[in-house]
Amino acid sequence: MDQITPADEARPPVRNTPVISVRGLSKTYDGGFEALKKIDLDIRQGEIFALLGPNGAGKTTLISIICGIVTPTAGEITAAGHNIVSDYRAARYKIALVPQELATDAFESVWATVSFSRGLYGRPPDPALIEQILRDLSLWDKRKEKIMNLSGGMKRRVMIAKALAHEPDILFLDEPTAGVDVELRRDMWALVRGLRERGVTIILTTHYIEEAEEMADRIGVINNGELIIVEDKATLIKKLGKKQLTLNLQEPLEAIPTELSEWSLALKAGGAELEYTFDVNDEHTGVPSLLRRMSDIGIGFKDLNTRQSSLEEIFVSLVRRPQ
Amino acid sequence: MSETLPAFNTHGVFAIYRFEIARAARTILQSLLTPVITTSLYFIVFGAAIGSRIDEIGGVSYGAFIVPGLIMLSLFTESLSNASFGIYFPKFTGTIYEILSAPISAFEIVLAYVGAAATKSIILGLVILATARLFVPFEIAHPGWTIGFLVLTATTFSLFGFIIGVWAKSFEQLSFVPMLVVTPLTFLGGAFYSIDMLPPFWRTVALFNPVVYLISGFRWSFFGEGDVGVAVSLAATLGFFTLCLVIVWWIFRTGYRLKS
Numbered sequence: 001m002d003q004i005t006p007a008d009e010a011r012p013p014v015r016n017t018p019v020i021s022v023r024g025l026s027k028t029y030d031g032g033f034e035a036l037k038k039i040d041l042d043i044r045q046g047e048i049f050a051l052l053g054p055n056g057a058g059k060t061t062l063i064s065i066i067c068g069i070v071t072p073t074a075g076e077i078t079a080a081g082h083n084i085v086s087d088y089r090a091a092r093y094k095i096a097l098v099p100q101e102l103a104t105d106a107f108e109s110v111w112a113t114v115s116f117s118r119g120l121y122g123r124p125p126d127p128a129l130i131e132q133i134l135r136d137l138s139l140w141d142k143r144k145e146k147i148m149n150l151s152g153g154m155k156r157r158v159m160i161a162k163a164l165a166h167e168p169d170i171l172f173l174d175e176p177t178a179g180v181d182v183e184l185r186r187d188m189w190a191l192v193r194g195l196r197e198r199g200v201t202i203i204l205t206t207h208y209i210e211e212a213e214e215m216a217d218r219i220g221v222i223n224n225g226e227l228i229i230v231e232d233k234a235t236l237i238k239k240l241g242k243k244q245l246t247l248n249l250q251e252p253l254e255a256i257p258t259e260l261s262e263w264s265l266a267l268k269a270g271g272a273e274l275e276y277t278f279d280v281n282d283e284h285t286g287v288p289s290l291l292r293r294m295s296d297i298g299i300g301f302k303d304l305n306t307r308q309s310s311l312e313e314i315f316v317s318l319v320r321r322p323q
Numbered sequence: 324m325s326e327t328l329p330a331f332n333t334h335g336v337f338a339i340y341r342f343e344i345a346r347a348a349r350t351i352l353q354s355l356l357t358p359v360i361t362t363s364l365y366f367i368v369f370g371a372a373i374g375s376r377i378d379e380i381g382g383v384s385y386g387a388f389i390v391p392g393l394i395m396l397s398l399f400t401e402s403l404s405n406a407s408f409g410i411y412f413p414k415f416t417g418t419i420y421e422i423l424s425a426p427i428s429a430f431e432i433v434l435a436y437v438g439a440a441a442t443k444s445i446i447l448g449l450v451i452l453a454t455a456r457l458f459v460p461f462e463i464a465h466p467g468w469t470i471g472f473l474v475l476t477a478t479t480f481s482l483f484g485f486i487i488g489v490w491a492k493s494f495e496q497l498s499f500v501p502m503l504v505v506t507p508l509t510f511l512g513g514a515f516y517s518i519d520m521l522p523p524f525w526r527t528v529a530l531f532n533p534v535v536y537l538i539s540g541f542r543w544s545f546f547g548e549g550d551v552g553v554a555v556s557l558a559a560t561l562g563f564f565t566l567c568l569v570i571v572w573w574i575f576r577t578g579y580r581l582k583s
Contacts, residue, residue, distance in 0.1 A: 029583060067424040071582050090328055092426040103417030107349060108342075119338030120425045122329065162421065 018042035019170060019201045020066065025075030027061050027225075035061040037225045039075070043170075043203055048196055050216035050233075051205040054319055058225040059205035060100060063172050067097045079170060093122065096168035100175040100205075102155050106148035110139055113147060114161045121166035133161050136191065153184045160191070171195060173204040177211060189215060209312040219311075223319045236314065243308050245276040245287060250300040259297050263290050274301070328426075335427040336435045343409050343439030354405075355447060358397045362451045365393055366458040369515060380517050381548050387461035390452070391542040392514030398448050398473070399480050399509055399534075403501045406440035406484030411491050414581075423582065429575030433485065440481035441474070448473050461545065468544035468553070475560055476537055482567035489580050508534045513542075518550045533563060 020043035027036040036058045043049050053059050064070040066077055068088060077084045082091035105113055114130050134140045137157045142150060147158060156176075163171060173192070177185045192202055192215060206212055212219050213233070220230040231239065252271035263286055266275045278285045294301070347354045370386035377385040413419040422432060455461075463469055491497040512534030518526050529535055530551075540556025543549035549556060574581065 067420075069420055069423045069582060071578050089332070089426040089428070092424060093328060095424070097420065097424050099417075099420050101417050103420060105342075105416070105418055107346075112345070116338050116342055117421060119334040119341075120421060120427065122332040122334050122426055124334060 017045050019045040019080055020203070021076075021078045022062075022066070023076045025062070025065065025077065026073045027058075027065060027070065028073045035225050036065075036072075039222075039225075039227050041220065041227060041230065043201060044218070046196065046199050046201055047217040048192065048202045048204070048215050050212035050219050051203065051222055052207065052209065052212050052219055052315055053205070053222035054207060057222045059222055060174055061225075062222070063097070063174050063203070063205060067095060067172060068092060069097075093166075094169040095172065096121075096163035096166065096170070097172045098159050098163045098174065098176060100178065102152065102159065104147045104155050104158060106146070108147055109144050110134065110147060110150075110158055110161075111143040113158065114165050117162040118165035123166045129167070130165060133164050136194075137161050138187070152179070153181055156180060156184065160188075164195075168200065170201045170203070173202065175205055175207070177206070177208060209310075209315050213311045221315060221318050228318050233311075237308075237311055242277050242279065242313075243285075243306055245278070245290075245304060245306045247274040247276070247294075247301040248272065248303040249274055250302055253299070257297060257299070259293060260290070274299075332425075332427045332431050335425060336431050336438075339422070339427075339432070339435035340439045343405075343436060344442065346409070347405070347439075347443050354401075354443065355450060358401060358447055359450055359454055362393055362397060363454060363458070365389070366455060370459055380520075381546065383461070383546050383548075384459065386459035388517075388542075388546075389515055390455045390459065390461060391545050392509075392538050393455070394448050394451050394473075395476065395534075395538050395541055396506075396509050396514050397451055398444050398476055399505050400501055401447050402440055402444040402477050402480035403484040403487065403505060404498075405443050406437060406481040407488035407491065407497055407501075409436050409440055410485055410488035411494075411497055414488075415494075419581070429572075433482070433571055433575075437478065437481040437485055440484060441477040444477040444481065445473055448477065463545050464547040465544045469541070472537075472541045472544055472556075472560070475564065476541070479560060479564040479567055482564070482571060486567060486570050486574065489574050492580075505534075508532050509538075513538050513550055533559060536560065537563075 020041075022039055022041040025036055025039040025041075026034070028034050039058075039062060041062075051059050051062065061070060065072045066079065066084060068084060079091040080094040082088075082094075084091045108116070111130065111134070114134065115125065115127075118126065118130065131140065134143055137160060139154070139157050139161055142154060147155060150158065160176075176188055176192075180188070189211075192204070196202060204211075204215070216233050218231065219233050219236055221228045229236070246268070249272055253267060253274070254271060256265050256267060256274075264277055266277075267273070268275050276287070276290060278287070366386065366389075369389055374385035374389070379385070380388045413422060487497065487500050491499075511529065512532045513529070518529045518535060521529060535550055536556045536559035539549035539551045540553055540560060543553045543556065573579070
């Protein structure tokens, strides 16, 4: 439950075999809306993959197609080596889905509905396992309660319990923490980590970037039905991240001196701050030479700091980028 | 990864079947008592009060004559409402996502939902039959056929109900077909009279009513006599059953109103 531990440590290595393979997937809804445009995507065995995108980007459509709820217009998908259409039984046997919307059987008890899910997925009854799942999700005390009497957060837990009831190898979480309180969010993250340690592959969609930053091994950004980028989280931040050096000047400047025109500089705070943006990956960042040139022409500074752009800024710049 | 999958998802079928039966058990009053009371009222009004002033029909007292028709009437409406509600409600609440994403085939889904709905109607039909026996004395000429028609009709109308449940987009549409199509056709289809009692023109019109054949066959199994021959009745029932099967097959093939 400790959030300070870096997410990348203490995790088993991710193998490179794709557990889900999506090829040329397109979906055009009856009204003509093109929700997905030729998506290609490989999900690796045992990883946590975060699908990031604004509302209406196609995240839920993509997940729904893989899980069999929406029929694709074109494309091929395999899950755990099985085609999801021609060999749907074997594929779905491995997959579980926690959808975004709270959809529960109001009149059923928690125990009955979770046991129902296990049976529906073709597994024989296993009361000990159901008990364990309910205890893990703090639902044990509520097992005899009718679902309609539970709070929204509890219903969300019930839906997760239902998804885990058949011991899936691949778990889809569609916006798992949307509208969820802090406690449940932390429980959810702990649960996801625990599942990952057992080798479960997890694909989650989110528009909370902090969640992707916290949890994911790899990140895919989807916008307007297109996968813009799929990258290891660390690589993504490194590759697309910008660094900024801010210098607090001793004397405000009215304009950037021509002697400094070879650096990409901007004046901020009414000329009191000089901001230099540079690429993290450049071998020569230009910082030492900039500072030297500044002292040559007599511009002094009181203080300086650097900062690296967050995933959020990267995400916003990707999604806003003209297509 | 190499575990062998069963070719038939028995646990899945039973999960849905149990769920549907449990739903009826929760609403036992509505599911069982209401139809029994309604039918009893029919017997009191038509059988005892009015029936005593009506001549025998084909050697059968009027009170006994209406028994097969009344059972059929309940069988139609209860099969339709059970099966249509069973599949409509998950669509309405959104829990259908789980059925659609589970490793369960269309055949297994239909088997579970229609099987559960048919089970409930058959039980209901037998309870009404027992209730009727309390009001009027009658003998059943061909009990095997009675059960046969009961099962076939319950299954057919449960399939029909399943189709309505998939098709319906609102609770209003859900009750549209049972209320405005099936109930009138049943009343006009000889539940309370023999179509021989109609003037020749209306008798011909009545022969276009599919319900006439269903009731006639069932009545034949009771009294050895029906409006049409038993073979025709059986053929008509099987024909309707096949039609429903084809439509259900088409629904799952195209994902009609189940998947987008």
